[in-house]
Amino acid sequence: MIDLQELRAELERQEDAWLSAYATRSRQASRRQYEERIDYGHRQNFAVDTDRILHSRAYTRYIDKTQVFYLIDHEQISHRVLHVQLLSKIARTIGKFLRLNEDLLEAIALGHDIGHPPFGHDGEAILSQLCQAHGIGSFVHSVQGVRFLDQVEKGGRGLNLTLQVLDGILCHDGETHVERLAPDREKTFAHLQREIELKLADPKVNLKPMTLEGCVVRLADTISYIGRDLEDAILLNLVQRQQLPPLVQARLGQTNGTIVYTLVADLISNSFNKNYVCYSPEVGEALRQLKEFNYQRIYNNPRIKAETGKIEELSKALFERFLQDLEQEYQESPIWADFLAPMAPGYLKASSPAEIVRDYLASMTDAYFLRQCQELFFPQPLPARFA
Secondary structure, eight states: OOOHHHHHHHHHHHHHHHSOTTSOOGGGOOBSSOOTTOOOTTOOHHHHHHHHHHTSHHHHGGGGOBSSOOSOOOTTSOBHHHHHHHHHHHHHHHHHHHTOOHHHHHHHHHHTTTTOOTTHHHHHHHHHHHHHHTTSOOOOHHHHHHHIIIIIHHHHTOOOOBHHHHHHHHTOOTTSOOSEEOOOOOOOHHHHHHHHHHHHHOTTOOOOOSSHHHHHHHHHHHHHHHHHHHHHHHHTTSOOGGGSOHHHHHHTOSSHHHHHHHHHHHHHHHHTTSSSEEOOHHHHHHHHHHHHHHIIIIITOGGGOTTHHHHHHHHHHHHHHHHHHHHTTOTTSHIIIIIITTOOHHHHHHSOHHHHHHHHHHHOOHHHHHHHHHHHHSOOOOOSSOO
16 A cells, blocks of 8 residues: 555655745645644645635635626626636746745635625725724735634634745735735744734735745736736726737737736746746836726726615625624524534634624625625515414
């Protein structure tokens, strides 16, 4: 019989022989709980994290969470589940050529948007206002992602993921334009907590990942959505290809496929055998212009925000309703039946009522959010006959 642990040891020897000097080795993984009695068999540390994320409840909810366009009934419009899959593939492609740890890249990529609430960044802004109004600080989806995976999953016990994966999720920040990024390597779990506090105090603070793999995911995050969002907007007749800035058309192209290929090739060419990742100046400038175009013509387009006010009012109503249900210990409330029922006592003790409501609302898919509003705030049909 083959010894699976010996096979895993051979994989780690191959890492030493193949991976870049700047890559993260699987044996460097750090967990808050060491779990020395657990036998991972053939799986290396970051592969274990990937499996835990894939099998989490939070990952399952990606299937019906908005990427950009919400409340639009169109089967070809991207949802968040597609975005994280595209990011995983793009990051691993870059990592293969830069000789980085592909398991670590995959784990960060698949987990990076776990903390997103329903209705995309508009939903995040609305929930952040509610959290601030109830005295629990800002809502930041990267921080919430770490919280879900580290403190909410498995009934409030968390998944005991590695520091390197949690750090990559916290620091992904794909909305900020970055053309060159180097890791801030010397971090501990204490650093992770301090950076969470910094991010909550100032959501715009720039955090650097501790691994080169985390840096790749952060830049690849933009690659995975920038052209895809453009294609979705063209499909919805919001923009046309010929409206793209001249430098974007000349240097990156007009289609998602060309844009992705150009950005990936440029990033690999300029980052090979270096302790940082970067674009060439011309491609970096073209990407900046494309991102600016998308913000002006797509993300901030009033035509896609017609229902945002209604979402805001419904979010406020749900927050107040569930907060009241907690304070009155109304056990038949959905927040008890659908969210708190499997939770260990430690989660309840460590979380204030407002924090529990925040976690519950952030966990919702778009469809679940709308269903709760329908059931709680709108008249329901009564049975035809009463017993």
